[in-house]
Amino acid sequence: MKAGSGQVAVFVRFRPTANFAHGLIECLRDGKTVNIYYIKDSRRLQNSKNGLLSPLSFQMEGVLQDVSQEEVYSRVCQQVVQGALDGYNGTVMCFGQTGAGKTYTMTGSTGLYKQRGIIPRALQEVFQEVEKRTEYSFSVHLSYLEIYNETMVDLLSSVQGSSQQFSRGMVVMEEPGRGVFIRGLSLHPVHREEDALNLLFEGEMNRIIGSHAMNRNSSRSHCIFSVHIESRSRTMSDAKYVTSKLNLVDLAGSERLGKTGSEGQILKEATYINKSLSFLEQAILALADSRREHVPFRQTKLTHALKDSLGGNCNTVFVANIYGEASQIEETISTLRFASRMKCVRTDPAVNEHVDPALQIKKLQKEVQMLKEELSICNTLMKRPTTTYEPLSEAQLAEINNQVERYIDGSLKEISITSIGQVNAVFAQFKVAVQEQKQKVMAQLCQTYNLVEKDQSAKTSTNKEWDARGSNEDVETSAQSQKQEQHTNLTKEKPMKSREKSSQNKRQGEGTPISRKQMESASKSKPNSVQIPEKQQVTQAEPDTESADTQESQQPGSEPFYPEHVFPPPKADAFEDFKLGQGSKINGILKENKGLAEEVNTIKRKIDCTVATIQQHTNIQETQGPFVEGEPDATLILQLRDLKALYRHRLEALHSIKAEVNYCQHLVDQCRVRLLSEFETWYKNTFLLPEEELETTKDKTLAQTETNQQCSEQLENNPLSDRSSEQSFYNARCRTLQRRNSRMLTCVTPVPINPSAGSEQGKVSPVLPVK
Numbered sequence: 001m002k003a004g005s006g007q008v009a010v011f012v013r014f015r016p017t018a019n020f021a022h023g024l025i026e027c028l029r030d031g032k033t034v035n036i037y038y039i040k041d042s043r044r045l046q047n048s049k050n051g052l053l054s055p056l057s058f059q060m061e062g063v064l065q066d067v068s069q070e071e072v073y074s075r076v077c078q079q080v081v082q083g084a085l086d087g088y089n090g091t092v093m094c095f096g097q098t099g100a101g102k103t104y105t106m107t108g109s110t111g112l113y114k115q116r117g118i119i120p121r122a123l124q125e126v127f128q129e130v131e132k133r134t135e136y137s138f139s140v141h142l143s144y145l146e147i148y149n150e151t152m153v154d155l156l157s158s159v160q161g162s163s164q165q166f167s168r169g170m171v172v173m174e175e176p177g178r179g180v181f182i183r184g185l186s187l188h189p190v191h192r193e194e195d196a197l198n199l200l201f202e203g204e205m206n207r208i209i210g211s212h213a214m215n216r217n218s219s220r221s222h223c224i225f226s227v228h229i230e231s232r233s234r235t236m237s238d239a240k241y242v243t244s245k246l247n248l249v250d251l252a253g254s255e256r257l258g259k260t261g262s263e264g265q266i267l268k269e270a271t272y273i274n275k276s277l278s279f280l281e282q283a284i285l286a287l288a289d290s291r292r293e294h295v296p297f298r299q300t301k302l303t304h305a306l307k308d309s310l311g312g313n314c315n316t317v318f319v320a321n322i323y324g325e326a327s328q329i330e331e332t333i334s335t336l337r338f339a340s341r342m343k344c345v346r347t348d349p350a351v352n353e354h355v356d357p358a359l360q361i362k363k364l365q366k367e368v369q370m371l372k373e374e375l376s377i378c379n380t381l382m383k384r385p386t387t388t389y390e391p392l393s394e395a396q397l398a399e400i401n402n403q404v405e406r407y408i409d410g411s412l413k414e415i416s417i418t419s420i421g422q423v424n425a426v427f428a429q430f431k432v433a434v435q436e437q438k439q440k441v442m443a444q445l446c447q448t449y450n451l452v453e454k455d456q457s458a459k460t461s462t463n464k465e466w467d468a469r470g471s472n473e474d475v476e477t478s479a480q481s482q483k484q485e486q487h488t489n490l491t492k493e494k495p496m497k498s499r500e501k502s503s504q505n506k507r508q509g510e511g512t513p514i515s516r517k518q519m520e521s522a523s524k525s526k527p528n529s530v531q532i533p534e535k536q537q538v539t540q541a542e543p544d545t546e547s548a549d550t551q552e553s554q555q556p557g558s559e560p561f562y563p564e565h566v567f568p569p570p571k572a573d574a575f576e577d578f579k580l581g582q583g584s585k586i587n588g589i590l591k592e593n594k595g596l597a598e599e600v601n602t603i604k605r606k607i608d609c610t611v612a613t614i615q616q617h618t619n620i621q622e623t624q625g626p627f628v629e630g631e632p633d634a635t636l637i638l639q640l641r642d643l644k645a646l647y648r649h650r651l652e653a654l655h656s657i658k659a660e661v662n663y664c665q666h667l668v669d670q671c672r673v674r675l676l677s678e679f680e681t682w683y684k685n686t687f688l689l690p691e692e693e694l695e696t697t698k699d700k701t702l703a704q705t706e707t708n709q710q711c712s713e714q715l716e717n718n719p720l721s722d723r724s725s726e727q728s729f730y731n732a733r734c735r736t737l738q739r740r741n742s743r744m745l746t747c748v749t750p751v752p753i754n755p756s757a758g759s760e761q762g763k764v765s766p767v768l769p770v771k
């Protein structure tokens with residue numbers, strides 16, 4: 001894979017197995033071709049390779065079978081990383097069926113340095129290059145995004161300094177010059193490989209893992225680890241700098257639900273995974289087809305977040321992970337087919353060069369200064385008066401005004417030009433003169449045609465008419481008369497501005513046809529109603545969530561009241577109180593959800609009505625010929641289009657709330673399990689065996705010490721070529737384990753951990769600050 005080569009590279013990697021299907025799968029010696037001898041007919045599976053079938057042949061950039069993690073990295077990712085350091089965006093993405101080795105390829109084993117995957121190796125390379133390329137100053141930031149059941153989660157939100165604590169605020173955004181980014185996703189500056197590994201392992205610890213028949217540690221989400229690089233030249237005082245984004249993507253695996261035996265939550269997750277993967281496939285198909293103008297990126301969060309990373313301005317490499325057993329042959333074929341489509345996606349990588357505005361200003365100021373000096377030398381040599389760049393003095397301005405006046409009345413034939421400043425002043429004076437003339441002419445016209453008086457009398461008669469109406473109309477009347485007065489003044493004083501304004505209003509109206517129509521119909525239905533100020537209208541229209549919550553909800557901590565003689569209170573009553581108290585937030589979300597659903601249904605009903613009306617018109621037209629009165633006009637069709645757009649928009653919002661609710665449900669389930677186990681421990685410690693508490697604490701501390709020892713042993717047992725990198729790896733690993741242990745300890749008992757315990761071992765640095 002070459003940086004800037006303009007084509008997507010696709011590799012195939014086999015997961016090692018003792019039951020490799022030699023009869024069905026053949027890897028050719030060219031190292032690029034995989035042949036599959038299979039048709040969906042169980043009788044012909046046997047001996048299929050013996051010339052009976054022509055194979056399905058797949059050509060890739062490389063076939064990786066029985067190769068080390070190191071070789072995978074150097075063939076798949078190294079060039080992309082080098083490109084990223086030069087300013088090219090890069091993406092490396094693993095996909096394939098569940099259990100085929102995507103996470104192993106991308107992250108590798110977090111416990112063994114030699115088996116580390118693409119991400120830790122890429123981080124190592126980035127920092128080694130930063131050290132080498134001394135003529136540039138680099139800044140590196142990391143982010144780690146998880147997309148779980150269509151909900152975006154910040155895997156590094158537990159790290160101190162992250163502003164984002166909950167996924168609700170995260171949105172995929174797009175800006176010219178910046179490309180696609182996730183608003184609300186935390187970005188972490190890193191200066192050393194070890195800090196970067198720490199963040200990687202922290203994120204890994206926060207990933208959602210599930211278990212099913214095909215993989216005990218199956219990733220239940222798509223994960224995008226991003227390295228954001230910015231580099232500036234140290235040697236050239238240049239305003240230019242380059243940026244790049246390296247996306248390392250571990251997709252969740254596609255699942256045949258029958259094979260994984262998924263049910264419950266795992267089944268629901270699998271459905272989300274398969275759906276988003278099929279949207280990814282649709283996007284890839286559209287990207288690969290040069291005749292397609294529209295690529296459906298927005299169908300799912302995954303494709304939307306990867307919009308500028310799947311092709312286009314990016315060096316892109318895909319790794320198709322497959323499992324070479326006969327029982328998985330159908331999944332293998334479908335992965336290879338997907339891989340072939342990906343190969344057709346074109347890329348057009350270019351360096352992301354930017355200009356620093358502050359530096360650019362400084363540079364231009366310097367240039368201006370030099371030019372001034374040069375001009376002054378020229379003037380001296382040509383014996384011309386020296387040019388000044390200071391603002392003109394009052395005396396100079398008075399002289400210019402005088403010259404212009406004389407020029408206009410004809411007593412001066414020419415105005416001699418001495419500098420650009422003077423030219424500007426002459427023009428300004430001409431402008432003043434023209435405006436004065438204009439005003440004079442207007443005043444004369446008004447006088448001649450008695451315009452002002454007419455205007456005044458019209459106003460008086462209107463006022464009389466309005467005075468005759470009831471007192472209820474006072475507010476509206478005065479507002480209207482004020483408006484009219486303003487309007488008259490404006491037309492008198494600034495005719496151009498008012499015209500501009502009206503055309504502006506028109507333009508705004510064009511953008512929102514529905515709201516304009518609604519407003520019109522509202523004003524028609526209540527012609528004499530008093531105008532409500534805008535703010536008031538909003539509060540009246542939205543009586544819902546917040547205000548209702550504040551009225552209904554109880555103060556936190558205050559207990560619900562039950563009559564003393566009924567204990568325990570009936571569950572229904574208690575539930576109502578719960579909804580007002582602790583459950584008010586969930587209840588609020590439910591209400592919001594319901595409101596949205598009702599809104600969607602109302603819009604749907606309107607759509608149906610409009611469709612029916614149009615259909616009616618069409619039927620009449622068919623029976624009575626084309627020239628029928630009252631045929632559906634453009635407004636009806638426009639209304640239908642607007643309603644459909646609104647419907648889609650609301651439906652999307654509803655889906656995203658539902659996805660969030662599902663995610664919350666998952667968290668609630670996890671919390672419930674944890675709550676129960678913590679309750680058990682607390683109950684035992686408090687009411688049963690006090691000495692057990694001591695034992696538990698001892699056990700946990702022992703576990704932590706063992707972890708530290710394990711890490712240091714691993715470090716000593718490995719002969720090191722790149723010792724510092726390995727040291728960083730194990731240090732980061734130890735810290736992650738420590739953090740996990742200390743979190744478990746904090747859950748079990750509030751005994752503080754001695755922070756020096758780890759550093760006494762000589763290998764472990766203080767724990768990464770996490771919230």
Ligand SMILES: Nc1ncnc2c1ncn2[C@@H]1O[C@H](COP(=O)(O)OP(=O)(O)OP(=O)(O)O)[C@@H](O)[C@H]1O
Nearest residue numbers: 015016098099100101102103104215218219252253
């Ligand atoms: N090339 C390999 N060498 C050694 N072990 C491997 C290799 N590929 C995968 N494995 C092992 O296979 C198991 C499943 O791999 P992994 O979790 O990476 O699959 P996956 O494709 O990410 O699955 P899922 O989509 O369910 O998350 C792991 O125990 C992993 O260590």
